[in-house]
Amino acid sequence: MSESTEKKMVRLRSSDGEVFEVEESVAKVAKTLQDMLEEDCADAVIPITCVRAPILTKVIDYCKDQVMISSSSSTTNNPNERTEQERKAWGQKFMEGVDSSTLCELLVASNFLNIEGLLNLGVDKMVSMIQGKYPQEIRDMFNVVNDFTPEEEEEIRNQNAWAFERDPYYKKRSSSK
Amino acid sequence: MIPSKRQAVLVNKPTDISSLNDDLMVEILGRLSLKPLYISKCVSKRWYGLIATSPLGKPTGKSAGLFVYDQTGKWGYSSVAPTDQFEEDLKKALDVNLRFLPFSPNVMVMGGSKGLLLCVHGRDHWLNFYVCNPLTKKWLEVPMPNNVNGGLKHSVTLDFEPKVSPHFKIIRYLHKCSTDPRRYGRPVYSMELEVFSSQTGRWIKNRVLHGPRATCSISQEISLNGSVYKLVNPLYIIAYHFRGNSIRVEEIQLPTAVTRASYGCIGEHGGRLYYSYWDHTVSIIWVLLDVRTRLWHMQHVMSFKSFSAVADRDLGKDKWKTVMFHPVAFLSDNEIVFLEESGGAVVYNCEEVRFRRMRIAMPYNVTETRFKVFSFTPCLVDPAKLLRPNYREPRQN
Numbered sequence: 001m002s003e004s005t006e007k008k009m010v011r012l013r014s015s016d017g018e019v020f021e022v023e024e025s026v027a028k029v030a031k032t033l034q035d036m037l038e039e040d041c042a043d044a045v046i047p048i049t050c051v052r053a054p055i056l057t058k059v060i061d062y063c064k065d066q067v068m069i070s071s072s073s074s075t076t077n078n079p080n081e082r083t084e085q086e087r088k089a090w091g092q093k094f095m096e097g098v099d100s101s102t103l104c105e106l107l108v109a110s111n112f113l114n115i116e117g118l119l120n121l122g123v124d125k126m127v128s129m130i131q132g133k134y135p136q137e138i139r140d141m142f143n144v145v146n147d148f149t150p151e152e153e154e155e156i157r158n159q160n161a162w163a164f165e166r167d168p169y170y171k172k173r174s175s176s177k
Numbered sequence: 178m179i180p181s182k183r184q185a186v187l188v189n190k191p192t193d194i195s196s197l198n199d200d201l202m203v204e205i206l207g208r209l210s211l212k213p214l215y216i217s218k219c220v221s222k223r224w225y226g227l228i229a230t231s232p233l234g235k236p237t238g239k240s241a242g243l244f245v246y247d248q249t250g251k252w253g254y255s256s257v258a259p260t261d262q263f264e265e266d267l268k269k270a271l272d273v274n275l276r277f278l279p280f281s282p283n284v285m286v287m288g289g290s291k292g293l294l295l296c297v298h299g300r301d302h303w304l305n306f307y308v309c310n311p312l313t314k315k316w317l318e319v320p321m322p323n324n325v326n327g328g329l330k331h332s333v334t335l336d337f338e339p340k341v342s343p344h345f346k347i348i349r350y351l352h353k354c355s356t357d358p359r360r361y362g363r364p365v366y367s368m369e370l371e372v373f374s375s376q377t378g379r380w381i382k383n384r385v386l387h388g389p390r391a392t393c394s395i396s397q398e399i400s401l402n403g404s405v406y407k408l409v410n411p412l413y414i415i416a417y418h419f420r421g422n423s424i425r426v427e428e429i430q431l432p433t434a435v436t437r438a439s440y441g442c443i444g445e446h447g448g449r450l451y452y453s454y455w456d457h458t459v460s461i462i463w464v465l466l467d468v469r470t471r472l473w474h475m476q477h478v479m480s481f482k483s484f485s486a487v488a489d490r491d492l493g494k495d496k497w498k499t500v501m502f503h504p505v506a507f508l509s510d511n512e513i514v515f516l517e518e519s520g521g522a523v524v525y526n527c528e529e530v531r532f533r534r535m536r537i538a539m540p541y542n543v544t545e546t547r548f549k550v551f552s553f554t555p556c557l558v559d560p561a562k563l564l565r566p567n568y569r570e571p572r573q574n
Contacts, residue, residue: 135216163212164216
């Protein structure tokens with residue numbers, strides 16, 4: 001086979017059957033896919049059985065961006081290169097408006113596909129969502145069922161009573177609700 | 178080409194936080210600061226369980242403070258940076274005086290590792306060990322060892338590395354014996370150890386082959402990645418590697434010998450072993466890059482002259498002379514702690530080349546050097562819950 005300058009494409013299929021065609025370099029941002037491609041299971045469509053199409057779109061967006069940064073970072077005076085601050089801002093923007101269930105799906109996807117950067121963004125977002133909330137607010141946000149009896153919950157609260165003291169920061173949050 | 182056979186499609190079940198596996202949840206919870214973490218314990222049984230059994234630390238991985246203790250079992254605690262929110266919260270949550278122990282105040286601290294402390298009930302009960310967590314205020318009474326007659330009082334180590342195993346070990350160094358030389362053709366030393374593991378709930382006696390430097394005596398020791406490292410002056414670190422029930426001992430040569438006129442200390446940070454060497458001309462920090470090949474890397478060198486100039490600047494001219502330049506612990510890979518004769522402590526940061534003072538609440542002045550220091554990394558483990566269920570629950574009030 002001749003060396004083609006044309007970029008090699010990879011096809012991915014989401015759990016709901018939608019097929020995405022992306023450049024190989026984009027797919028390779030995901031370590032799981034990189035391993036598969038290196039073992040030469042190319043040509044066919046790679047099924048991503050646990051990721052729905054809207055989530056896969058978001059994941060691919062992330063990977064494309066990573067490729068854009070890394071491909072241009074070899075040249076000097078790179079206009080795309082980001083400082084730490086810019087990267088942070090970009091990450092925040094990328095995760096903006098992501099609701100809790102999408103976030104969980106994104107986490108599952110990036111964990112399955114082994115994309116460390118995206119996983120980190122997701123975990124940080126999750127932390128910022130939990131921070132500063134009371135147990136019931138956390139349960140509501142993530143649909144967690146409270147399986148403690150009221151007595152058990154009371155006991156855990158009493159063990160660490162200081163943590164439940166209302167400080168101005170927490171008060172502000174709960175009163176705004 | 179799309180394969181004709183359709184791949185199995187997962188049933189579309191709504192994805193929520195329950196679909197995240199434990200590792201991911203621990204990653205998330207581990208990045209929470211202390212207060213939201215305590216609040217999260219209330220969310221559900223799963224969250225409670227994950228928080229109670231996982232290591233918890235600051236995102237930076239720095240230790241939260243230092244426990245200093247000596248042969249008489251007295252101890253003191255100092256937090257590292259009393260300025261940030263984590264430390265503020267920790268201060269409210271920690272009981273560093275161990276008042277929650279049933280026999281308080283008659284407590285002697287014998288050792289510690291990460292977030293757990295090893296204590297005994299006064300000097301008359303020095304084999305009646307208790308393992309406690311000053312953060313969760315939970316404790317466990319360890320069964321009596323089988324060999325009550327052997328062993329020195331203070332040659333006991335607590336080994337706890339939540340990254341490797343949720344279980345802790347207590348190691349008693351009983352005595353050194355030399356083996357029959359005819360069997361090996363050369364003199365071979367061995368050491369008898371008695372090890373308690375919270376996994377089995379029993380003390381098990383072990384005889385391990387040892388180099389000629391086998392020692393039961395008190396020396397600096399740290400536990401790291403499931404192994405215990407003891408600093409044996411002047412030239413060696415002895416490493417005890419625990420794998421299941423077997424113990425392997427090896428001697429690791431230090432890159433610089435500690436002599437009468439110099440001091441050394443070992444420490445750990447970020448899963449690596451550090452060694453600091455000090456004498457009156459130079460200070461060096463080494464890091465052990467590879468345990469197997471024993472590859473040391475020189476991380477930092479500084480002459481004593483420039484060192485004393487920095488001390489003059491940061492601690493006051495000539496005031497630093499009460500500092501005993503005997504390193505006792507590492508706070509991170511470039512921060513070393515020294516104790517002062519007055520009972521205080523100073524921290525030297527090699528990267529920023531500066532000193533700062535920290536307050537150690539010692540109940541007395543540290544005038545002798547036979548004390549140990551361990552960096553405390555808080556965790557929410559409840560030691561009483563680590564034992565197998567068939568073990569008799571100790572009395573807990």
